[in-house]
Amino acid sequence: MGKELKRGVEGLFLQEKPAKILILLKKENKPLYTAIISREINGTYAHTLNVLAELERLKLVSFKETGRIKLVNLTELGSEVARAIQDFIDLVSLAEAEAKVDQLYEREVKGRLREEVAKQRVSRELGRYKKNLEALTEKPPNVVLFAKKLIKKIDGIVAEVMGYPPA
Numbered sequence: 001m002g003k004e005l006k007r008g009v010e011g012l013f014l015q016e017k018p019a020k021i022l023i024l025l026k027k028e029n030k031p032l033y034t035a036i037i038s039r040e041i042n043g044t045y046a047h048t049l050n051v052l053a054e055l056e057r058l059k060l061v062s063f064k065e066t067g068r069i070k071l072v073n074l075t076e077l078g079s080e081v082a083r084a085i086q087d088f089i090d091l092v093s094l095a096e097a098e099a100k101v102d103q104l105y106e107r108e109v110k111g112r113l114r115e116e117v118a119k120q121r122v123s124r125e126l127g128r129y130k131k132n133l134e135a136l137t138e139k140p141p142n143v144v145l146f147a148k149k150l151i152k153k154i155d156g157i158v159a160e161v162m163g164y165p166p167a
Helices: 003-013 016-028 034-040 045-057 076-109 119-138 141-162
Strands: 061-066 069-074
Touching (some): 016 045, 016 069, 016 076, 045 061
């Protein structure tokens, strides 16, 4: 793959709208009108058309014309790219969640006596993180692996805060 093409492709998928279009088409699992895509991704119609033209050039979407109206379909390759983008987003979300858990631990738990820790508040906050992570356990194996590791880490912190024996 040439340097220019590679840089162009990276630039395309590191932008918000192309990724949103592919994920939307994958989630809906049916052809959509350009106007609907534009509205759902909160983009202008003209910009959406330009992005779709680039995605079509890359063979990630195809158009089916019925008169003046175009329906946009996700190709098989486009479906795989959408899945990979969603996995990437999920993994970055896990990294953000782990950073928040670590910050909470450093701020509220580390180096303090158990009696000094606001147990209920810390447990409640960690419980929210855990609930969000449990939604990721339905994802592909690489995402599930990291989600489960972080859930185990949260359980360990809760056990430490509440004075339970480590699991």
